[in-house]
Amino acid sequence: MTRFVLGRIGFYTLIAVLLAFFTIPLLWLAAAPFTSDPTYEVRVPDFTLDNFTAILEHPYALPSLLNSLILAVGTAALVVVFAALAAYALSRVRLPGRDALLYALLLLSSIITGTAAMVPLFQLAVELNLIDSQFGLILILTGGLLPAAIFMMKDFMDSTPKSYEESARVFGASPLQIVRHVVVPLVRPGLATIAVWAVANVWGNFLMPYLLLSDVEKQPAAVIMYTLYTEGGQANLTLLSTFGLLYSIPVVIMYLFVSKKYGFRFHGGIKR
Amino acid sequence: MAAIELRQLTKVYPGGVKALDSLDLVVPDGEFFALLGPSGCGKTTLLRTIAGLETATGGAVVIGERDVTGVQPGGRDIAMVFQDYALFPHMDVTDNIAYPLRIKKVAKGARHEKAREVGARLGLEQLMDRRPGQLSGGQQQRVALARVMATQAQAFLFDEPLSNLDARLRLEARTFLKKLQRELGVTTVFVTHDQAEALAMADRMAVMESGHIRQIGTPAEVFQRPANTFVAGFIGSTPMNLLDATVRGDTLEVAGCKVPVPSSAAGLLRDGESVVYGVRPEYNTYSDRPADGALGGKVVIVENLGASHLVTLEVAGVSVQAVVPEGNEPAVGDDGYASPRRDRALVYRDGELVSA
Numbered sequence: 001m002t003r004f005v006l007g008r009i010g011f012y013t014l015i016a017v018l019l020a021f022f023t024i025p026l027l028w029l030a031a032a033p034f035t036s037d038p039t040y041e042v043r044v045p046d047f048t049l050d051n052f053t054a055i056l057e058h059p060y061a062l063p064s065l066l067n068s069l070i071l072a073v074g075t076a077a078l079v080v081v082f083a084a085l086a087a088y089a090l091s092r093v094r095l096p097g098r099d100a101l102l103y104a105l106l107l108l109s110s111i112i113t114g115t116a117a118m119v120p121l122f123q124l125a126v127e128l129n130l131i132d133s134q135f136g137l138i139l140i141l142t143g144g145l146l147p148a149a150i151f152m153m154k155d156f157m158d159s160t161p162k163s164y165e166e167s168a169r170v171f172g173a174s175p176l177q178i179v180r181h182v183v184v185p186l187v188r189p190g191l192a193t194i195a196v197w198a199v200a201n202v203w204g205n206f207l208m209p210y211l212l213l214s215d216v217e218k219q220p221a222a223v224i225m226y227t228l229y230t231e232g233g234q235a236n237l238t239l240l241s242t243f244g245l246l247y248s249i250p251v252v253i254m255y256l257f258v259s260k261k262y263g264f265r266f267h268g269g270i271k272r
Numbered sequence: 273m274a275a276i277e278l279r280q281l282t283k284v285y286p287g288g289v290k291a292l293d294s295l296d297l298v299v300p301d302g303e304f305f306a307l308l309g310p311s312g313c314g315k316t317t318l319l320r321t322i323a324g325l326e327t328a329t330g331g332a333v334v335i336g337e338r339d340v341t342g343v344q345p346g347g348r349d350i351a352m353v354f355q356d357y358a359l360f361p362h363m364d365v366t367d368n369i370a371y372p373l374r375i376k377k378v379a380k381g382a383r384h385e386k387a388r389e390v391g392a393r394l395g396l397e398q399l400m401d402r403r404p405g406q407l408s409g410g411q412q413q414r415v416a417l418a419r420v421m422a423t424q425a426q427a428f429l430f431d432e433p434l435s436n437l438d439a440r441l442r443l444e445a446r447t448f449l450k451k452l453q454r455e456l457g458v459t460t461v462f463v464t465h466d467q468a469e470a471l472a473m474a475d476r477m478a479v480m481e482s483g484h485i486r487q488i489g490t491p492a493e494v495f496q497r498p499a500n501t502f503v504a505g506f507i508g509s510t511p512m513n514l515l516d517a518t519v520r521g522d523t524l525e526v527a528g529c530k531v532p533v534p535s536s537a538a539g540l541l542r543d544g545e546s547v548v549y550g551v552r553p554e555y556n557t558y559s560d561r562p563a564d565g566a567l568g569g570k571v572v573i574v575e576n577l578g579a580s581h582l583v584t585l586e587v588a589g590v591s592v593q594a595v596v597p598e599g600n601e602p603a604v605g606d607d608g609y610a611s612p613r614r615d616r617a618l619v620y621r622d623g624e625l626v627s628a
Binding site for chain 1: 323324325344345346347350351352354355356358360361362371372374375376423
C-alpha cells in the first residue's frame with residue numbers, strides 16, 4: 001500500500017515538473033511584456049504598456065513582422081500551388097519508379113535548406129543574383145518545403161475517389177476544370193493544412209533569412225529578435241519579451257482561424 | 273438519340289490481360305440494353321470503353337454513326353451514372369445537376385432553371401439545396417439520374433445502377449428506372465451482375481464471360497433458350513438442371529431414366545452421342561407417382577421459395593431440381609418423379625445449344 005502511494009506521489013511529481021518545464025516559459029511570455037522591469041523570473045505583472053511603446057519606437061520591429069508575413073504568405077502560396085499540381089499528377093499517373101522518387105524527395109527535403117546545404121545554397125543565390133532579395137529567399141524556402149508538402153498532399157489526393165473526376169470528364173470537363181471544380185474543393189482541408197504548415201515553418205525560420213538577407217530593412221522578425229540587445233551586450237528583456245509576444249500572436253490566430261474554417265471534412269456523395 | 277455500335281472491340285490491359293476480345297455488338301436507338309456477367313467478365317471495362325474512360329486496343333466504337341474510338345469522353349455526347357454515383361460532395365443538388373451545363377458554358381440562371389425542371393421531374397423539389405451527404409441512397413441515385421438527364425446526351429451508360437441500394441428500394445428503383453428510360457427513349461446501356469435485374473429491366477441483353485459475349489437476346493430468349501451451358505447456368509434464380517445424357521433413338525438416357533428428345537433438338541441428334549440435357553426446375557412437373565419420361569428418385573432437400581418449393585431429387589447419384597407449387601410439396605425421403613416439359617427442355621452438344 002505504502003509502495004503504491006509513494007509510486008503515485010512520485011508519478012504526479014514527475015508530471016508536475018514536466019508541465020512546469022513547458023508552462024513557465026509561456027507564463028513568462030504572457031507576464032513579462034506587461035512588467036516594468038522584466039527579469040528571468042515569472043512575476044505578477046504591474047500591467048504597464050510602456051514596453052509596447054518602446055517596441056513601437058524600435059525602427060525595425062514592426063516592419064520586420066510585415067517582412068515575416070510577406071515571406072510566409074509568399075512561400076505558402078507557392079508551396080500550395082506547386083505541391084497540389086505535383087501531388088495530383090503523382091497520385092493519378094502511374095510512373096515507373098514513382099514511389100522511389102517520392103521517398104527520395106522526402107529524404108532530400110531534410111537536407112535542402114538545412115545546415116548541410118548552406119554553402120552551396122549561398123553560392124547559388126549569389127550566382128543567380130538572388131542574394132539580399134525577399135523573392136529569392138521565398139524561392140529557396142519553397143524549394144525546401146516542397147518535397148514534404150508534395151508527400152503530404154499526395155496522401156490527400158490518394159484518398160479522394162477517382163470516380164468524381166471520371167464523372168466530370170464524361171461531362172466534358174478539361175483537366176484544368178476538373179482540378180478547379182472538383183479536386184481542389186475536395187482536398188481543401190489538405191491545402192489548408194499545407195498552407196498553415198508552410199507559414200509556421202517560414203515564420204520560425206531563422207537561418208535562411210539570416211544568411212541570405214543582409215539589408216536589415218528586409219529581415220523578418222525571427223532575425224530582428226536576435227538583434228534586441230542592450231548597449232551593454234545583455235539581452236534586452238523588455239524588448240525581447242514584448243516582441244516575442246507580438247511575434248507569436250499572428251501564428252496563434254492563424255491556427256485558430258484555420259481550424260475553425262477547415263476543421264471539418266465533407267462527407268457523402270460517394271456511397272460506401 | 274443514337275444507336276451504339278461496337279466493331280471487333282478489343283481491350284488488352286498492360287500486363288497482357290485481355291479484358292475484351294474482339295466484341296461485335298449493336299444497340300439500336302432507344303433500346304434499354306443490359307450487359308450481364310459474373311464479376312471480372314469485362315462488362316464494366318466494356319462500358320468504360322464505350323464511355324472513353326478506357327482506350328480501346330483495337331476495333332471501333334460508333335455512336336450515332338460517328339466513329340468515336342479516338343474521341344475523349346467529353347466529346348462522345350454520352351452521359352454516365354457511376355456505381356457510387358460520384359455526386360460532388362461540395363456542391364448542392366442544384367449545382368450537381370447543373371454541372372454538365374456549367375461545362376457547356378450555360379449561364380448560371382439558365383442552368384439552375386434547367387436543374388430545377390429536371391429535379392422536379394424526379395421528385396427532388398424539396399432537396400435542391402441539400403448536399404449529397406444529407407441524402408439517402410435512393411435520393412442520391414435520383415440526383416445522379418437527374419444529372420445525366422440534364423446533359424441531353426445521345427446515350428446513357430449506367431454502371432451497376434442498383435447495387436448501392438438496399439433490397440426493397442432496389443425493386444422500386446428497378447421499376448422506376450425502366451419507366452424513366454421508356455419515357456425518355458434514350459439509348460441506355462447498363463451493367464449488372466444480377467441476372468434478375470437484367471431480365472426485369474432490359475429490352476435486350478448480352479451475357480458476358482471472360483471478355484466474350486456468350487449470348488445476345490431478349491430476356492425471354494435468354495431465359496428460355498440459353499445458347500450454351502454457361503448462360504444456362506448463369507441465368508435464372510434457380511440454376512438449370514444440366515445432366516449428362518446419351519442419345520438412344522427417340523429418347524435420351526439421363527441418369528438411368530428415359531426421357532423423350534426435346535422438340536427443339538428433334539432430328540438433330542446422332543444415335544449413341546453423348547450430350548447434356550438441360551431443363552429448368554420451373555419446367556419440371558413434380559409428381560409422387562411414376563410417369564412416362566420422368567426422372568424418378570428420392571427427395572433429399574426441400575427449400576421454401578415462398579409461393580413454391582424447390583425440391584431436390586437424387587436420381588441415380590445425380591441431383592435434379594423441380595419447382596413444386598405450394599400445397600403439395602413432398603417430405604424429405606419420399607419417392608418423387610420430375611417430368612420435364614418437352615417443349616422447354618434443351619440439349620447441349622459440346623456446351624452449345626442444339627437447335628435448328
